[in-house]
Amino acid sequence: MSDTPSPLPRRIGHYVSNLVIVGIIRLALLLPYAARVRLVGWVVQHGLGPLAGYRRRAIDNLAMIYPDMPARRRRAIAGRCLNNAGRTFIENYSARDFPQRMAGVVPQGPGLAALERAAAKRQPVILVTGHYGNYEATRAALVARGFDIGGLYRDMANPYFNAHYVKTMEAFGGPVFPQGRRGTAGFVRHLKAGGQLVLLFDQHVFGAPPLDFLGQPANTALSAAELALRYDALLIPFYGIRRADGLSFDAVLEAPVSGTDPRAMTQALNDSLGARIEADPTQWFWVHRRWRIHDN
Incomplete structure (x- = not known):
């Protein structure tokens, strides 16, 4: 986040939009858990998402990846x-209720045994996922089992919103670090000490190599694989997959990605996430400008 003051109109815009967001959060948190999750999902799907242009961007991305899909199906996805994004947002602000619900979820998949073995011998672990379902669901389930899992986050453009959103990540357990020199130093110290960290890798990064993602080239950072190789860390893809009831989750840890080539390892991560999206495209955040290969 830049230290340069924003122009006054922009700062006012950030302040006002944060007031709206905080108002929605506070009103929603007055409701019982299930009602608040359904409400905010509906508000983002039918109100905030379309107003912000997110629905149109999602439809455009879907049209690029699935050109033969009926337009009605793309609109539904x-x-x-957007509904999943709204639900995820308020779940992550439910700092007491959501972790309590996830504490009873038993993680699945071959990556769990690998994580447990690594923790026992204090081998670093990098848990990698995308904006699919709600990744905090799996982190909360693992924290409830005694893992101290930190994370690396990207500062939001709105500094007022960013200040309290970071606190939601801290509430799930484990240290969190901002992207940049200061955050990376803490991130690396945690890894060197045998810690576990979460990375989300599915956003466009200018200058990163173009790798295949859902059949299209997408600039993809190699940093997760590079860190895993540098610090002898396990690289485990994981997912918090929303169930059909819209409120509960499966916490899935896939087998660790092995290899010595960061590019090939990162392509394996893209393929892993792509398979999850193909299985249920409604759970991925189609709103990101993921494919911007011609903007470089």
């Missing part, structure tokens, strides 16, 4: 994508 975009709507459910």
Whole structure:
């Protein structure tokens, strides 16, 4: 986040939009858990998402990846994508209720045994995922089992919103670090000490190599694989997959990605996430400008 003051109109815009967001959060948190999750999902799907242009961007991305899909189906996926984003947002602000619900979830998949073995011998672990379902669901389930899992986050453009959003990540357990020199130093110290860290890798990064993602080239950072190789860390893809009831989750840890080539390892991560999206495209955040290969 830049230290340069924003122009006054922009700062006012950030302040006002944060007031709206905080108002929605506070009103929603007055409701019982299930009602608040459904409400905010509906508000983002039918109100905030379309107003912000997110629905149109999601539809455009879907049209690029699935050109033969009926337009009606693409619109339905975009709507459910926004609903999932709203649900995820308020779940992550439910700092008491959500972790309590996830504490009873038993993680699945071959990556769990690998994580447990690594923790026992204090081998670093990098848990990698995308904006699919709700990744905090799996982190909360693992924290409830005694893992101290930190994370690396990207500062939001709105500094007022960023200040309290970071606190939601800290509430799930484990240290969190901002992207940049200061955050990376703490991130590396945690890894060197045998810690576990979460990385989200599915956003466009200018200058990163173009790798295949859902059949299209997408600039993808190699940093997760590079860190894993540098610090002899396990690289485990994981997912918090929303169930059909819209409120509960499966926490899935896939087998660790091995190899010595960061590019090939990162392509394996893209393929892993791509398979999850193909299985249920409604759970991925189609709103990101993921494919910007011609902007470089």
